[in-house]
Amino acid sequence: MSIRTRMTVVLAGAGALALLASCAPAPVAPGEVSGTLTVLDWAGYDAPDFWIDFQTTYPNATVNFEIGASDADIYSKMAAGDQADIFHPYTGWLQFYVDEGLVEEIDTSALTNWDQVPDSFKAIGQINGRQYFIPWDWGFTSVLYRTDMVPTGVDSWAALFDPAYAGHISMWDDGPGAVTISSYVHGYDETAITAEQLEAIKQEWIAQRDLNLFYWAGEPELIDAMAGGDVWVAYAWQGAYATLLGQGIPVAYANPSEGRNSWVGVYGIRKGTTNLDLAQRFLDAKLAPATGNNVVNLFYYGHANQAVMSGITDATLVDAFSVNDPGVLERTNFTPNLTADQRDAWTGMWAEVKAAP
């Protein structure tokens, strides 16, 4: 190796080091950190309550929000070249971001709150063995029902297909969600649904449509219909349960024999962002306690920070998270990641259900 090439290598090494140093959160006083971050999030999550730690720690940084309507919408936007630095998908919709090279690996050593995240949650943000996402909010899906209208109670997901509640059932408007429920009811392997099973699932939901009042798209719509007494039995997240309990409506959240479903919301950083440092700081602040407490107390969802969860004392929330009943969590089914083929087949199946004669 000549002196010249050796110099080049040394220089290149120094350059790489400098580059690395610029990527890692440099020892800058938080108050001096500035810049603009764009976050692609769901409606409601743009409220400062849900990123309060970032706001108070970095008063000179600006955060802009773009709103996505659904997981599919957020994914389509990112795939179409949206320039948001950070985005917020949910379990089931993570694999494609990695497959299509849309997400940056996260440097967890830079996250001061990372130790507060249980390993089981960390694992949800790992794809192909790497940490591409940080877990943030989580919750259950189960059957929510009016105890005055359904005095016998609900002990199975099959309640959504029970003719006794005809005209008073409401399912979430979502194909993969429908496949999940049918899989629980019939004991199918959700990760390996065959074409025949999918056809049977389609027929089952076409028949269910006559019992179903409407497919809900947003939680407020479902909450109104259950509070008003039009809907007695519904596919629901526990946020709706806690809200209705808070309103004094007689509702219960089933523990189906097939197990509840659980979902986790994660944050990812867009590959190629020029705001990597600020984005990492944002994610770290997202895991901080004040933000976490707001998620729990304002949205009634769980937070990835263990300390936040163990601090819950409100009786309604203890009930909503089944904090006192560890058996519920043990029997919970976590949402597996969809493949692109499953995504197309299951959403197509759902469109055919809605279009059926």
Place this chain on the structure above:
Amino acid sequence: MLDRRPTFWALTLPPLVWLGAFFLTPLAMMAAFSTRPDLRGRLMDPWVPSLHQYEVLLSVPSYGRLLAISAGLAFVVALCATVLAYPVAYYLAFRKGRRTGTLLILLLLPFWTSYLLRVTAWKFILGSSGVLNSLLLYLGWIREPIEALLYNRQAVAITLVYVWIPFAALPILAALQRLDPSLLEAAADLGAPPVRRFLRIVLPLSLPGVLGTFFMVFIPTVGEYVTPLLVGGSRGSLYGNIIQDFFTKAANWPFGSALSMVMLVTTLALLAVAVRVVDLRRFIE
């Protein structure tokens, strides 16, 4: 003679550029996306065009059937809105007095509220514990709330007709206002009774406005998706909802694009047939 060309282009170019950028380009992109085999890979990466999406579309008969239902519903809605808007326009055009301006403002008043809000209002009117049911229960005409009022296609049709009536009245009003009153006076002098004057003079002369109104309501209603989402219930989905689902719930833009192209071609074909049948040009000339 003065060269009018610069003026012509100065006036024509901005709308042409606008239409090109925000109508023709997206339309061409949609047509192109409909030939994508799937949405794998980057959106703008080149792909081998295929008719795969159209094959899938044709293999599912319920999509075509739903398009027919949507067109049928749009026909009924356009017909009802036009028929109901006619008397409104007629009143404003002929029974005008000092109050015409006020009445016109009243007619357009609903537009000051958001469309979503107006549609949601129907949920409060038609719902099982809504205004209509409460009234009927109070009057003792029914014992149980009627649940069939909301969450079906009839509710979609009722809401859409309501939403369209004020819009529909405007082109008819414009046509009626152009009518020369001396024609009516002459007819009256010659002894034609009011009904005959209406059928022989007013109606034929206002037909261009009536047909314009019909198509103005029909075309956007074929692809309507917001109203069915709010008041349609499980069985009230229209073709537009399926298109929307493939874009926002399925991340399947190619199939959504193919569905849109089929709707576009079908609507144009229906229009072409309609123009033939009613011989639109005769009225316009």
